[in-house]
Amino acid sequence: MRRRIVAGNWKMNGSKDLVQQLVGDIREQVAGFDERVKRALDVIIVPPALYVDSVVSQGGSELATGIQNVGQWQSGAYTGEVSSDMARDMGCQYVLVGHSERRQLFGESDDVVAQKIKCVLDSGLTAVLCVGETLEEREAGEAERVVAGQIQQGLADVSAGQWSRVVVAYEPVWAIGTGKTATAEDAQAMHAEIRGVLEQMNAPSEDVSILYGGSVKADNAAALFAEPDIDGGLIGGASLKAEEFVSICRSFPVDA
Ligand code: PGA
Numbered sequence: 001m002r003r004r005i006v007a008g009n010w011k012m013n014g015s016k017d018l019v020q021q022l023v024g025d026i027r028e029q030v031a032g033f034d035e036r037v038k039r040a041l042d043v044i045i046v047p048p049a050l051y052v053d054s055v056v057s058q059g060g061s062e063l064a065t066g067i068q069n070v071g072q073w074q075s076g077a078y079t080g081e082v083s084s085d086m087a088r089d090m091g092c093q094y095v096l097v098g099h100s101e102r103r104q105l106f107g108e109s110d111d112v113v114a115q116k117i118k119c120v121l122d123s124g125l126t127a128v129l130c131v132g133e134t135l136e137e138r139e140a141g142e143a144e145r146v147v148a149g150q151i152q153q154g155l156a157d158v159s160a161g162q163w164s165r166v167v168v169a170y171e172p173v174w175a176i177g178t179g180k181t182a183t184a185e186d187a188q189a190m191h192a193e194i195r196g197v198l199e200q201m202n203a204p205s206e207d208v209s210i211l212y213g214g215s216v217k218a219d220n221a222a223a224l225f226a227e228p229d230i231d232g233g234l235i236g237g238a239s240l241k242a243e244e245f246v247s248i249c250r251s252f253p254v255d256a
Pocket of ligand 1: 009171175176177178179213214215216234235236237238
């Protein structure tokens with residue numbers, strides 16, 4: 001059964017005070033959601049690594065915690081890195097892997113992404129694989145091929161029993177932080193493609209949650225989440241405002 005998921009990627013933003021205030025506000029409002037909504041929805045806060053511990057304790061049972069990145073090793077002489085075993089140890093349940101900022105600014109290749117996915121799954125955590133094409137790739141008609149390649153390589157070593165801990169986030173690079181969102185129809189078309197690619201990889205594709213990310217806001221979330229293959233969102237900028245983020249969490253169709 002695929003889950004509805006809204007994950008707030010804080011990127012390199014936040015402070016002790018913000019964790020206290022924002023997580024407290026979000027938690028309180030999520031606690032007041034209808035029981036049916038709560039059962040079907042996972043709300044995840046993904047702060048910078050240093051604040052994971054505070055988010056875990058502030059978030060209580062209403063909120064899950066994720067980490068934005070881990071190294072492709074579990075321990076050793078890798079100054080500055082943290083591992084997925086450490087993330088699990090600190091109470092994280094989710095790890096973002098291959099976010100476009102990691103790929104573009106830190107040179108993460110599909111090969112490194114695949115190694116990180118393996119670490120995350122071996123640690124018993126859920127991996128959120130981020131994929132997406134650049135504007136040039138979309139304009140060249142390459143979007144589907146690029147996204148399919150990222151999925152095939154990133155998830156090449158997932159074993160049958162691990163698929164229940166894999167989430168895919170489709171984030172067109174041109175829509176991240178730009179205020180430009182893919183139309184719900186374009187996003188749906190790509191999500192259906194992604195499900196097809198997963199099917200070809202012998203994944204239980206109907207059970208894998210596929211999130212959309214890229215300038216999701218309270219006023220466009222409902223149209224996106226109404227699409228049959230869009231199971232939730234990975235939210236950047238709008239995750240730093242409690243009202244906005246909670247209203248995105250409330251944007252799923254009521255009767256589905
Ligand atoms: P955005 O970021 O919502 O600010 O566009 C999304 C993301 O990078 O995950």
